[in-house]
Amino acid sequence: MNISARDKHVVVLGGGDTGSDCVGTSHRQGAKSVTSIELLERPPEERSPTTPWPLWPLMFRSSSSHDEGGTREYAVLTRYFEGENGRVKRLHAVRVQFGESDESGRPKMEELQGSEFTIDADLVLLAMGFVHPVHEGLLDGLGLQKDGRGNVQAETTSYATSEPGFFAAGDCRRGQSLVVWAISEGREAARMVDVYLEGDSSLQSKRAYI
Ligand SMILES: Cc1cc2nc3c(=O)[nH]c(=O)nc-3n(C[C@H](O)[C@H](O)[C@H](O)COP(=O)(O)OP(=O)(O)OC[C@H]3O[C@@H](n4cnc5c(N)ncnc54)[C@H](O)[C@@H]3O)c2cc1C
Numbered sequence: 001m002n003i004s005a006r007d008k009h010v011v012v013l014g015g016g017d018t019g020s021d022c023v024g025t026s027h028r029q030g031a032k033s034v035t036s037i038e039l040l041e042r043p044p045e046e047r048s049p050t051t052p053w054p055l056w057p058l059m060f061r062s063s064s065s066h067d068e069g070g071t072r073e074y075a076v077l078t079r080y081f082e083g084e085n086g087r088v089k090r091l092h093a094v095r096v097q098f099g100e101s102d103e104s105g106r107p108k109m110e111e112l113q114g115s116e117f118t119i120d121a122d123l124v125l126l127a128m129g130f131v132h133p134v135h136e137g138l139l140d141g142l143g144l145q146k147d148g149r150g151n152v153q154a155e156t157t158s159y160a161t162s163e164p165g166f167f168a169a170g171d172c173r174r175g176q177s178l179v180v181w182a183i184s185e186g187r188e189a190a191r192m193v194d195v196y197l198e199g200d201s202s203l204q205s206k207r208a209y210i
Pocket residue numbers: 017018021138169170171172176177178179180182
């Protein structure tokens with residue numbers, strides 16, 4: 001089925017890179033309106049003190065897709081969808097705020113009483129992020145250990161998983177990331193597979209740091 005945003009009120013759930021792609025595509029397909037909703041608070045205009053150099057700076061960013069228009073909402077939790085004749089028509093949401101962190105280090109989220117609102121929605125695009133690779137099937141079948149976020153456990157010296165002869169690299173190991181990391185990890189892991197099989201490798205390591 002061909003899904004198009006043409007003449008539709010589009011709501012994109014998730015304010016990351018994938019959400020940005022959805023916003024741009026919706027505009028180019030001729031959406032009536034495009035609203036992007038992010039659960040987390042709007043990042044600061046300048047680099048956040050929580051991400052000093054050399055960490056990737058947490059700060060507010062706009063892509064060329066955002067420059068095409070639309071509304072960006074932050075600190076909004078979607079409660080439920082309302083529909084007519086089997087089709088979504090409206091999204092019900094509430095504003096939230098984040099307080100002290102809990103034991104796991106995640107800030108506690110609190111709904112702001114009386115801040116409930118609705119948005120017209122003919123098309124809802126879920127861009128809420130990659131959580132971890134699918135466990136059922138291959139990963140559970142092999143009995144591979146996972147890290148605290150559900151990714152395949154393997155450190156970046158050997159790329160070896162908990163099962164001898166099985167290696168992991170890229171998003172399934174480090175979590176959702178970037179193509180450059182996938183390329184780099186793929187090369188490094190290939191080298192470590194060579195070492196595992198041959199005892200040594202003529203493949204050059206390009207790793208700048210561990
Ligand atoms: C919408 C979107 C936009 C993005 N935009 C950017 C961007 O602009 N710039 C950027 O740098 N990164 C971007 N990323 C992230 C980037 O795509 C990933 O970081 C990168 O593709 C990770 O590469 P990978 O090889 O680790 O995993 P993947 O590219 O996900 O490749 C994994 C492959 O394994 C296959 N597979 C899964 N299970 C099995 C199995 N059991 N057997 C065999 N094969 C299997 C899958 O079908 C898939 O082809 C984006 C991601 C998304 C989703």
